[in-house]
Each structure stands twice: as structure tokens, then as C-alpha cells.
Amino acid sequence: MSRIGKQPVPVPAGVKINIANGLVKVEGPKGKLEQAIHPNMTVASDGKQLTVTRPNDERLNRALHGLTRALINNMVVGVTTGYQKKLKVEGVGFQAAMKGTGVELTVGFANRIVHVPPPGVTVAVPDPTTIVVSGADKQKVGQFAAEIRASRKPEPYKGKGVRYENETVRRKEGKSFAAGGK
Numbered sequence: 001m002s003r004i005g006k007q008p009v010p011v012p013a014g015v016k017i018n019i020a021n022g023l024v025k026v027e028g029p030k031g032k033l034e035q036a037i038h039p040n041m042t043v044a045s046d047g048k049q050l051t052v053t054r055p056n057d058e059r060l061n062r063a064l065h066g067l068t069r070a071l072i073n074n075m076v077v078g079v080t081t082g083y084q085k086k087l088k089v090e091g092v093g094f095q096a097a098m099k100g101t102g103v104e105l106t107v108g109f110a111n112r113i114v115h116v117p118p119p120g121v122t123v124a125v126p127d128p129t130t131i132v133v134s135g136a137d138k139q140k141v142g143q144f145a146a147e148i149r150a151s152r153k154p155e156p157y158k159g160k161g162v163r164y165e166n167e168t169v170r171r172k173e174g175k176s177f178a179a180g181g182k
Contacts, residue, residue: 005065028079091160
């Protein structure tokens with residue numbers, strides 16, 4: 001059995017779950033999410049917890065078992081507490097600012113880069129070097145944070161660019177001149 005797949009998903013108070021036609025819908029204080037479930041997986045609810053079962057031990061079913069349980073758990077956590085990613089902008093003159101609902105980055109290019117979040121994701125810029133991406137859908141929050149980071153990845157010589165809050169950038173040594181050279 002899958003270690004993750006066999007664990008039940010606890011359903012906290014205030015969360016409504018609807019399972020019908022291969023679709024799991026979760027509704028809570030932070031929003032509504034839905035996920036299509038593979039036809040081989042069976043999802044059952046007893047009000048307090050959800051369980052995911054598989055028909056047999058075929059390779060595909062074993063892989064889908066843990067995945068399905070993890071996706072449902074992420075939805076339940078998302079509608080109760082939500083997800084958040086923090087990014088830091090580092091470099092001289094590099095900064096972020098709000099522009100409407102999106103975030104505008106000044107990261108050393110001729111033009112400023114504007115990223116508009118997808119529906120269900122919110123962006124906040126508490127100070128010019130910090131960006132906070134939050135929402136109920138873990139996949140959307142992670143994807144949007146990755147798109148912001150990709151606009152100027154941290155470079156290895158000075159560490160300038162956009163990075164996740166706790167990300168460590170491996171630094172390289174710069175040029176060194178040989179003794180007696182010009």
C-alpha cells in the first residue's frame with residue numbers, strides 16, 4: 001500500500017465536500033476548488049474524513065493512489081488556511097511595485113515587467129523588495145510565483161535577481177588574475 005495514499009484526509013469543520021461524476025469539489029472559508037479524479041480511484045467520505053482506495057496493485061494505480069490523496073489534501077488545506085509564497089528582489093535598483101492587481105518589476109531591463117495574477121491568486125508588495133503571492137490553489141500559487149522568479153533568476157556571481165524567501169543561491173568566484181600577469 002502507498003504510505004501517503006492509505007492515510008485518510010481529515011475534513012475540518014466548515015468545509016463542504018461533494019463527490020460526483022469523477023469530480024471532487026471542496027468549499028471552505030477561503031474559496032472553492034474542484035479536481036477531476038482518475039476513474040480507477042474511488043473516493044469515499046464519512047463526513048469527518050475522506051479515504052482514497054485503488055482497485056489493484058498495478059503500477060498506474062499505485063502511482064495514482066498517493067497522487068489523488070495528495071491533491072485532495074492540498075485542496076482541503078487550501079480552502080481552510082490557504083497557501084503563500086514569499087519572494088525577495090535583490091540587486092541595486094531592483095524593486096517591485098503594485099500596478100493595479102498585478103506586480104510590476106524593475107529588474108535591470110529597459111522595460112518594466114508586469115505580471116498579472118490568475119483568478120484565485122492575490123499578490124501583495126509590503127515593501128519594494130518583498131513580494132507575497134497567496135491563494136487557495138497550491139498549484140496556481142506555485143506557478144505564479146515561479147513565473148515572477150523566472151523574469152530575473154538570481155545570478156551566481158552577485159546574487160542579483162528574484163528569489164524565494166529561503167532560497168540559497170550558490171555563489172561563484174569571479175575572475176582571478178595570474179601572478180605576474182597584466
